Amino acid sequence: MSTARRGGVGTPLKYLALLGYLVFLAFPLAWLASTALKTPREMASLDPTWIPRHPTLANFAEAFREQNLTQSAGNSLLVALTAAVLTVLLALPAAYALVRFRSVLNKLALAWVLVSQVFPFILVIIPLFMILKQLDLVNTRGGLILVYLTFNLPFALWMLQGYVRGVPKELEEAASVDGAGRLRVLRTVVAPLLAPGVVATFLFAFISSWNEFMFALVLLKDPDLATLPLTLVRFTGADGVARLGPLAAAALLATIPSLALFAVIQRRLTAGLLAGAVKG
Amino acid sequence: MTAATATLAANAKPVRRKGFEPAVLGLVAPALLPVLVLSVAPLLYGIYLGFTDARAGRNMPVHVTGFANYVELFGDADFWGSFRIGLVWAVGVTVLQFAAALGLALLLNQKLRGRWLARTLTLVPWAMPPVVVGLMWRLVYHPQAGILNSTLKDLHLISSNVDWLNSFTLALPAVIAVGVWAGMPQTTITLLAGLQAVPGELTEAATVDGASTWQRFRAVTWPALRPVVTAITALDFIWNINQFGLVYVLTQGGPGGQTRLPMLFAYEEAFRYGFFGYAASLGVAIVLVVLVVLAFYLRRMLKEAV
Numbered sequence: 001m002s003t004a005r006r007g008g009v010g011t012p013l014k015y016l017a018l019l020g021y022l023v024f025l026a027f028p029l030a031w032l033a034s035t036a037l038k039t040p041r042e043m044a045s046l047d048p049t050w051i052p053r054h055p056t057l058a059n060f061a062e063a064f065r066e067q068n069l070t071q072s073a074g075n076s077l078l079v080a081l082t083a084a085v086l087t088v089l090l091a092l093p094a095a096y097a098l099v100r101f102r103s104v105l106n107k108l109a110l111a112w113v114l115v116s117q118v119f120p121f122i123l124v125i126i127p128l129f130m131i132l133k134q135l136d137l138v139n140t141r142g143g144l145i146l147v148y149l150t151f152n153l154p155f156a157l158w159m160l161q162g163y164v165r166g167v168p169k170e171l172e173e174a175a176s177v178d179g180a181g182r183l184r185v186l187r188t189v190v191a192p193l194l195a196p197g198v199v200a201t202f203l204f205a206f207i208s209s210w211n212e213f214m215f216a217l218v219l220l221k222d223p224d225l226a227t228l229p230l231t232l233v234r235f236t237g238a239d240g241v242a243r244l245g246p247l248a249a250a251a252l253l254a255t256i257p258s259l260a261l262f263a264v265i266q267r268r269l270t271a272g273l274l275a276g277a278v279k280g
Numbered sequence: 281m282t283a284a285t286a287t288l289a290a291n292a293k294p295v296r297r298k299g300f301e302p303a304v305l306g307l308v309a310p311a312l313l314p315v316l317v318l319s320v321a322p323l324l325y326g327i328y329l330g331f332t333d334a335r336a337g338r339n340m341p342v343h344v345t346g347f348a349n350y351v352e353l354f355g356d357a358d359f360w361g362s363f364r365i366g367l368v369w370a371v372g373v374t375v376l377q378f379a380a381a382l383g384l385a386l387l388l389n390q391k392l393r394g395r396w397l398a399r400t401l402t403l404v405p406w407a408m409p410p411v412v413v414g415l416m417w418r419l420v421y422h423p424q425a426g427i428l429n430s431t432l433k434d435l436h437l438i439s440s441n442v443d444w445l446n447s448f449t450l451a452l453p454a455v456i457a458v459g460v461w462a463g464m465p466q467t468t469i470t471l472l473a474g475l476q477a478v479p480g481e482l483t484e485a486a487t488v489d490g491a492s493t494w495q496r497f498r499a500v501t502w503p504a505l506r507p508v509v510t511a512i513t514a515l516d517f518i519w520n521i522n523q524f525g526l527v528y529v530l531t532q533g534g535p536g537g538q539t540r541l542p543m544l545f546a547y548e549e550a551f552r553y554g555f556f557g558y559a560a561s562l563g564v565a566i567v568l569v570v571l572v573v574l575a576f577y578l579r580r581m582l583k584e585a586v
Contacts, residue, residue: 094311101304112320119522120566121524123563124323128322211408211410211411213409254409259404259407262407266407
């Protein structure tokens with residue numbers, strides 16, 4: 001931009017402002033990390049400092065020793081993986097069909113993505129609870145997987161349609177003229193081109209299921225079935241000082257999968273947002 | 281009507297081929313079915329429940345009670361308290377976040393050193409589980425072990441520790457600050473996208489004409505950014521008024537209901553006391569409020585744009 005080239009006036013102020021933002025954005029994260037590295041004795045000293053005096057990884061080891069934490073991590077992994085796999089398996093053929101054979105369903109799917117943003121969760125979760133209760137799926141991981149699948153699907157459909165549109169129809173037609181059957185065309189021509197989109201959709205579905213809290217809170221009562229966010233919230237003695245270290249360590253560990261996977265799809269997600277914003 | 285249908289049919293004809301529709305339906309149905317059964321149907325059923333006396337528990341008889349829930353809601357002081365808190369929270373977070381995000385987006389749109397770091401950090405809250413965001417800020421606000429009290433004491437701004445999340449006056453502002461932090465990514469990135477779409481020639485022409493930075497912003501940038509601003513603030517307001525998880529983790533609605541947002545109130549009514557019908561009616565009421573607020577807001581924004 002022209003302002004940047006001229007530089008000069010106001011630039012130190014701009015850097016000061018940017019620094020202010022960096023501090024605001026980073027300090028809670030830094031504090032979480034700092035707390036995770038402190039010994040129980042230092043936590044109890046009631047004189048909190050940024051740099052731990054005797055940095056230790058004991059809190060992480062302790063988090064791994066907590067049986068209910070590892071069990072919940074397993075539950076979260078199982079639920080999020082299954083929900084993400086099912087989301088892709090169901091959304092991919094649907095997205096392909098919706099794009100290749102245009103229909104009103106296309107617009108309806110997008111409309112539902114928008115409508116579902118406006119409605120408060122309480123309106124959906126009470127009836128959902130009643131329905132799942134009738135099906136004996138309350139307090140089961142299967143019920144939760146089903147719910148996550150349902151709430152991932154509209155966005156996944158919308159995301160995958162963009163990728164399907166990117167595969168030129170002529171390419172498919174050329175392949176079938178060369179005598180390849182429809183399934184073979186799909187397998188050898190379309191599938192490889194869609195792979196990045198499938199990966200992005202899968203990761204998106206995994207992250208949102210891994211992070212989800214509300215539905216898990218309402219649907220899961222048995223501590224043995226709890227997902228990681230639930231167990232973190234119920235972490236015993238979270239308000240006492242002694243257990244804050246392990247809690248911070250566990251919270252950090254719980255964030256790693258989402259953060260790492262988000263880094264992979266970040267560019268695509270923001271690019272989508274950018275495109276949408278410009279059009280709007 | 282019939283004419284329109286006829287045209288539609290005529291238009292549809294060339295596309296339609298033999299054995300084509302069932303195939304499409306077969307591909308689409310597996311994805312559509314769960315959405316219909318587990319999200320569209322529950323939503324409609326939820327609206328219906330708002331007009332009944334449904335309670336938790338198996339085989340409880342359900343009666344349609346018309347507007348009885350809404351009459352009760354109207355006279356419920358707890359609901360109005362929660363509603364007021366919800367509005368303060370939603371407007372507070374939306375406005376502060378917009379101001380903060382716009383400033384950040386304007387900075388990120390310039391060639392400043394270190395902006396990649398700010399960009400990356402901006403995105404982090406997006407990827408974090410809301411529960412972890414809540415726990416993290418509880419550590420920041422912790423009366424004894426938190427960094428906030430320790431820093432403020434070092435600066436001699438406070439003399440004794442403040443229990444931020446348990447204070448009747450400070451809990452809501454403290455929670456609003458977390459709300460602003462947590463929602464920065466979407467708002468900043470959207471505004472940044474809007475800024476990048478502002479034609480560079482216009483800004484340069486204004487500069488050549490001798491416009492100051494502020495004049496350039498008023499005359500060129502802001503009008504171009506306006507639609508994006510309208511969209512993102514409206515969306516932020518909706519997300520915020522429906523917020524649940526973050527505040528549940530931070531305060532559970534306490535102290536004494538000072539941070540009990542409408543959805544926390546509805547959650548307690550439904551899953552602690554079992555008043556399904558009443559909680560659903562609260563959901564319907566919030567939808568109506570959102571629609572009314574949006575209608576006024578969008579109309580005003582559109583009018584001003586002309």
